[in-house]
Structure formats: structure tokens, C-alpha cells
Amino acid sequence: MSTFSIFLTLILIVCFLLILVVMVQNPKGGGLSSSFGGGGQQLGGVQKTTDFLDRSTWILATLLLVLILLSNFGLNTGGTKTTNESKLIDAATEQSIPETIPEEIPEVPVETTPEQ
Numbered sequence: 001m002s003t004f005s006i007f008l009t010l011i012l013i014v015c016f017l018l019i020l021v022v023m024v025q026n027p028k029g030g031g032l033s034s035s036f037g038g039g040g041q042q043l044g045g046v047q048k049t050t051d052f053l054d055r056s057t058w059i060l061a062t063l064l065l066v067l068i069l070l071s072n073f074g075l076n077t078g079g080t081k082t083t084n085e086s087k088l089i090d091a092a093t094e095q096s097i098p099e100t101i102p103e104e105i106p107e108v109p110v111e112t113t114p115e116q
Contacts, residue, residue: 004074011067018060025053 002074002076004071004076007067007071007074011064011071014060014064014067018057018064021053021056021060025057
């Protein structure tokens with residue numbers, strides 16, 4: 001398995017986790033903490049839940065960005081021609097226009113219509 005495939009797998013896992021963490025949060029600040037008893041003044045652990053979700057969102061987003069940037073090193077961009085695109089380009093240049101031009105171009109008679 002290539003390094004790019006490993007990075008791609010890690011990126012997909014982090015994306016899935018990031019989606020889960022964002023879906024658990026409530027856009028108005030309630031989220032998972034509101035299901036444990038309401039506002040932040042009732043339980044001490046409720047505020048910790050919100051802090052954990054916020055922190056995990058930032059950590060996963062940063063990890064996703066770093067993995068995407070590092071996956072660039074896993075791409076095969078070396079000097080060897082191993083991609084399908086370079087093979088297609090090589091095949092196209094082999095089938096190019098021939099270098100010789102015919103010496104004589106046959107003349108085609110021009111038909112004129114009689115005027116009336």
C-alpha cells in the first residue's frame with residue numbers, strides 16, 4: 001500500500017470523526033450538554049462537555065489540515081513516467097503528422113457555372 005493510500009485512509013477517518021463531533025454540538029451552545037440537565041449552572045460536568053467538544057473539533061480540524069498537506073508528499077511525482085497520462089502523451093506524439101510533405105499537390109479543376 002502506498003503512502004498516499006495510507007494518508008487517504010487517515011483523512012477519511014478524521015473526516016468521519018469531525019462530522020460526528022460537529023453533529024453532536026448544538027449551534028446555540030446547548031448540544032450534548034443540554035441533554036444532561038440544561039444550563040451550565042446546574043452541573044459542573046456540563047461545561048466540561050462543551051469544552052471537550054470544542055477542543056476536539058479544533059484538534060480534528062487541525063489534524064485534517066496537516067494530513068492533507070502531508071499527503072502531498074505521498075504523491076508519485078518523480079521523474080519516471082509511470083502515470084497513465086504520460087503514456088497517453090507518448091502515444092500521441094508517436095502518431096503525429098509525418099515529417100515529409102508531398103512534393104506535388106495535384107491540381108483540382110475548378111468548375112465554373114455559365115452565366116445566364
